[in-house]
Amino acid sequence: MGWRRVNIVLTRESGMNGELRAFTPPSALVREVPLTRTEYRRLSDVKGQLEASGHYGLFASLVVTSARSGDYVETAMQSLKRGASVFSVGRATTRLLLGRGVTVTGEAASTSRDLADFIHRGPVVLLGAAQMRHELPDALRERELEVVHVACYETVPVELSDFDKEALLSAHVVFIGAPSAWLVARDYVTASAWVVVPGATTGDVVRCDHQQVLEGWEPAMRDVLASLEV
Numbered sequence: 644m645g646w647r648r649v650n651i652v653l654t655r656e657s658g659m660n661g662e663l664r665a666f667t668p669p670s671a672l673v674r675e676v677p678l679t680r681t682e683y684r685r686l687s688d689v690k691g692q693l694e695a696s697g698h699y700g701l702f703a704s705l706v707v708t709s710a711r712s713g714d715y716v717e718t719a720m721q722s723l724k725r726g727a728s729v730f731s732v733g734r735a736t737t738r739l740l741l742g743r744g745v746t747v748t749g750e751a752a753s754t755s756r757d758l759a760d761f762i763h764r765g766p767v768v769l770l771g772a773a774q775m776r777h778e779l780p781d782a783l784r785e786r787e788l789e790v791v792h793v794a795c796y797e798t799v800p801v802e803l804s805d806f807d808k809e810a811l812l813s814a815h816v817v818f819i820g821a822p823s824a825w826l827v828a829r830d831y832v833t834a835s836a837w838v839v840v841p842g843a844t845t846g847d848v849v850r851c852d853h854q855q856v857l858e859g860w861e862p863a864m865r866d867v868l869a870s871l872e873v
Contacts, residue, residue, distance in 0.1 A: 648815075649668060649671040649672070649815050649816060649868060649869075649871060650671070650672045650674070650813055650814050650815045650816070651667050651671050651672065651673045651674070651814065651815070651816045651817075651818070651868070652673075652674050652675070652676050652810055652811055652814040652816070652817045652818070653667075653673060653674070653675050653676070653818050654675075654676055654677065654678045654817065654818055654819060654820065654824050654828060655677065655818070655820050655824075656677050656679065656680055656681065657675070657677050660675050660818075662860075663818055663860065665862065665865070666839075666860060666861065666862060666864045666865050666868075667816075667865060667868060668865060668868055668869040671816075671868070674810050674814075676803070676807045676810050676811060677801055678800065678801055678803075678819075678823075678824040678827040678828055679798045679799060679800055679801055679821070679823050679824050679827065680798075680799055680801055681711060681796050681797070681798055681799075682796060682797045682798075682799055683711075683714070683795065683796045684715075684794060684795050684796060684797075686714070686715065686718060689715050689718055689719075689793060689794075689795045690718050692793045692794070693718070693719065693722040693768070693791075693793055694722075696722075696766075696768070696791045696793075698722070698766040698768075698789070698791060699722050700722060700723075700724060701724050701766060702722050702723045702724065702727060702766050702767065702768045702791075703723070703724060703726075703727050703728070703764035703765055703766060703767070704727060704728050704729075704730065704762050704764050704765060704766075704767040704768070705719055705720070705723055705727060705728070705729045705730065705767075705768050705770065706729075706730045706731070706732065706755070706758060706762070706767065706768070706769045706770065706771075706779070707719075707729065707730070707731050707732070707736050707739075707740060707770050707771065708732045708736070708755055708769060708770065708771030708772065708775065709732065709733070709736060709771050709772060709796075710733070710735040710736045710738075710739045711771075711772075711795075711796050712736075712770045712771050712795050712796070713739045713743070714795075715770060715795040716739075716740065716743060716745065716770070717743075719768060719770050719793070720745070722768060723768075727764075728748040728749075728762070728764065729745055729746065729747055729748055730747065730748055730749045730750070730751070730758050730761065730762060731747050731749075731750045731751070732750075732751045732755045732758070732771075733750075733751070733752070733841075733842075734750070734752065736750075737750045748761070749761040749762075752842070755776060755778065755779040755844070756778040756779050756782060758779060759778075759779055759782035759783060759786075762783060762788070764788075765783070765788035765789045765790070766788070766789040766790070766791060767783055767788055767789065767790045767791070768790075768791050768793055769790060769791070769792045769793065770793050770795060771792075771793075771794070771795065771796075772794065772795075772796055772797065772798060773794040773796070773797040773798075774797070774798065774823065775792055775794075776844065780792065798821065798823045800823070800826065800827045801827065803827065803831070808831050811828055811831035811832055812831050812832075812833060814832070814833075814836055815835075815836055815837065815871065816836065816837045816838075816839060816868055816871070817832050817836055817837070817838050817839070818838075818839045818840075818860075819838050819839070819840050819845060819849060820840070820841060820845065820860075821845055822844075822845055822848040825838075825845065825848055825849050825852075829849075829852050829853065832853065834853070834854070834855075835855070836855065837855045837856070837857055837868075837871065838853055838855065838856050838857070839856075839857045839858075839859075839860070839864060839868075840856060840857070840858055840860075841858070841859070841860040842858055842859075843858065846858045
């Protein structure tokens, strides 16, 4: 059966689903159901975290874990010592950094843990969400590198309306961008639905509750979804 019957739900925050629409078959029914919203910290609070670390001006490595940290990168860069290295998690984050004139030493295309083998100098500052996964800092600390987590935003769940719940329940395909989004959606995604995730980190979390998972937010996903039988 073709893509004409596929109901797809995009779940990123309002205004952030445009790129994902390009990954969906042209005549699929596509609806948006935002599952989370981002609350950003004040720039002065982020600078205060950096200064309170005791390593301000001495950080040898910076890891930017999300493009949502973009407005805080300049402040974080000021906390680095001369010759420090900058690492990114995800292609979107790398594009953001390059666009701001920041040289990126290494990128984790899949999970932040992939960066551990490339970071050799500390102290290390991790810039990103308040709820940060532990694999990378644990791996760095095992090598006796000091790690400081600086939170610049927090992802909070959205209360779903009855319409939102029905859209998820009737979906054949649901795009889930992060573990926090899955926590909101999982009770309303049927076992037969396909969940499309950007990479392995979110994929591993979804697979704890759900078997039908596709990885990769990229144009090739359009053909994969077009071939689904629903």
